[in-house]
Amino acid sequence: MNECAMLHIPDSRYCFATGEKELVLRLRMAREDEKAKVFLIYAKKYDFTFCRKKLPMEIKYSDRLYNYYEIKMRLEDVRFAYIFQIEEDGNTWYFSEDGVTKEYKFEEGFYNFFQMPYINKNDVMDTVDWMRSAVFYQIFVERFRQGNEKKDTSYINMKWDEKPTPKSFAGGDLAGIIEKMDYLKELGINALYLTPVFRSISNHKYDIIDYFTVDPQFGTKEELRQLVKLAHENGIRVVLDAVFNHCSMEMQQFQDVLEKxxxxRFYDWFIIDGDFPEPEKMNYECFAACNYMPKLNTANEEVQDFLLEIAIYWIREADIDGWRLDVSDEVSHxxxxxxxKAVKKEKPDSVIIGENWHDAYAYLMGDQYDSIMNYAFTKACLDYFAKGVFSAKDMADKLNSNLMRNTEQVNRMMLNLLDSHDTHRFFTEVNKDKDKMLAAIALEMVFEGAPCLYYGTELCMEGGYDPDSRRGFPWDTKSWDMDFLEKVKELIRIRKQPAVQYGEIKIEEEQEMLHVERMWENSKIILRINMTEEEKKIPKQPEETVLCEDNRFLITITEA
Structure with a gap:
């Protein structure tokens, strides 16, 4: 038995409460030890020496190196003690805080058993309930739609259908989104993520001058209120972009430091090496290497107070449903x-989504974000659908491995995306193969977490890296592939299935196909994706009903 592969950490992603009396336990073991039988030996904390019970554990997830055994416990007493028993090739081992041993002295277990000392209600991470059924649509506001024809358009320097440059302005605004709310509702999405809408000199607005003012190119505070209200009336949530890592050098506070x-009084709001910030020398910290975007010192309590005021202000003023946090991994824990605490107190069902491109477990333990933009999912989809790097088995292993980074609650709220304003368009990445594109969207819809479509994905929008991924939305319906659009709508409707919203997930390889199951009560949804060039025959069970199918995937449902 490979002891080096074994891992369990109490009060972590390997041991976490999902309710006041509900506990999930995971044990990691080497994949080569998959024939081992694993049991949980457990008791109330103060009964462990005298009165224990034993339950078998099953492999729920597998990746390239490990199997992950998991069990969900309903507790009588939230003071919980446990160890693991492993049986393999006629041998028995015990795994406790002392590691792997041949013997275990239960009468001395209070020294070395694993424990969940106590489940305190306020330590249990809640799942934002509406995220279970959410289908997000990301809008790069400047390029979606110009609705206000009466505004000052002197800043516009490109035709709507031209390829953009970093400094292009096409004229998109909040009025354009309001104007097309019926289109969004008909598409089937029920959540919007808008890139920044606050006053800025750029087209992307990630260099904010005034966080309390909607950029005049986009509209007014009243129009933002109107947009959110109309969205809510149509069953659509609205999440805004919070740029709290950095600001524009034009922001009043930084200008004051430049002068004085x-x-x-704002000197310590920034991180400066010297008496004055000198943009040409860039002697202050900034976003990437952009001297026009100085980094905010988020360890400074005055800065924290300022940013918290912004976060609460827009929840109160516009009734937004959460924040996406730009460059969130460079901001103070x-x-x-x-x-x-502030956001959840103001609006308990608001969602907090970080922009972390890597493993973000340190931020996802219930005290900071709800989830992140799941770029690990993006990368896996690129390797499987676009690059041909992954086989079905590789893809199953990678998706399982990614799920094991976080708790169940976090996985249910991850923002799963194929592309964004910061990446190449996925349709371009799959070489404009519509079958591959649809298969990837199918996986998004069935996978655990909230899918996010980048604006125009439903119409096969093309684009390379930023700024080419930020083209104007093609509103000329003559150019639309209606069959593709209808298939996307069909896939979006699958998110209404309870098995997708609440069900457990199983991911494996089957006949060189990716096989994803979602199981809830008496319902089972199965997605099969075939990325080989060989036709596969899938024996259909009599009770199976086809929900959606295309050349490379099949989604069925079985209801007992």
Whole structure:
């Protein structure tokens, strides 16, 4: 038995409460030990020496190196003690805080059993309930639709259907989104993620001058309120983009520091090496290497107070449903802890989604974000659908491995995306293969978490890297592939299935196909994706009903 592969950490992603009396336990073991039988030996914490029970554990997830055994316990007493028993080739081992041993002294278990000392209600991470059924649609506001024809358009310097440059302005605004709310509702999405809408000199608005003012190119505060209200009336949530890592050098506070240096009351709002910030020398921290976007010192309590005021202001003023957090992994953990408390107090069912491109477990333990933009899912989809790097088995392994980074609640709220304003368009990445594109969207819809379509995906929009991924939405319906659009709508409707919203997930390879199951009560949804060039015959069970199918995938449902 490979002891080096074994891992269990109490009060972590390997041991977490999903309710006041519900506990999930995971044990990681080497894949080569898959014939081992694993049992959980457990008891109430103060009964462990005298009165224990034993339950078998099953492999729920597998990746390239490991199997993950999981069990969900309904507790009588939230003070819980346990160890693991492993049987393999006629041998028995015990796994406790002392590691793997041949013998275990239960009478001395209070020294070394694993434990969940106590489940406190306020330590249980809640799942934002509406995220279970959410289908997001990301809009790069400047390129979706110009609705206000009476505004000052002197800033517009490109035709709507031209390829953009970094400094292009096409004229998209909030009025354009309001105007096309019926289109969004008909598409079937029920959540919007808007890139920044606050005053800025750029087209993307990630260099914000004034966080309390809607950019005049986009509209007014009243129009933002109107947009959110109309969205809510149509069953659509609205999440805004919070750029709290950095700001524009034109922001009043940084301008004050440029003028007064250390004498400015805002000097410590930024991280400066010297008496004055010098843009040409870039002697201050900034976003990437952009001297026009100075980094905010989010360890400073005054900065924290300022940013928290912004977060609460727009919930109160516009009734938004949450925040997407730009460059969130470069912001103070301490600030995000304050941010979560403030936002959840103001609107308990608001969602907090970080922009972390990598494993973000340190931020996803229930005290900071709810989830992240799941770029690990993006990368896996690129490797499987676009690059041909992954076989079905590789893809199953990778998706399982990604799920094991986080708790069940976090996985249910992950924002699963194929592309965004920061990537190449996925349709371009799959070489404009519509069958592959649809198969990837099918996986998004069935996978655990909330799918997010980048605007125009439903119409096969093309584009390379930023800024080419930010083209104007093609509103000329003559160019639309209506069959593709209808198939996307059909896939979006699958999110209404309870098995997708609440069900457990199983991911494996079957006949060189990716096989994804979602199981809830008496219902089972199965997605099969065939990325080989060989036709596969799938024996259909009499009770199976086809929900959606195309050349490379089949989705069925079985209801007992």
């Amino acid at each position: 240096g250390r004498e400015s 301490g600030f995000w802890r304050r941010f979560r």
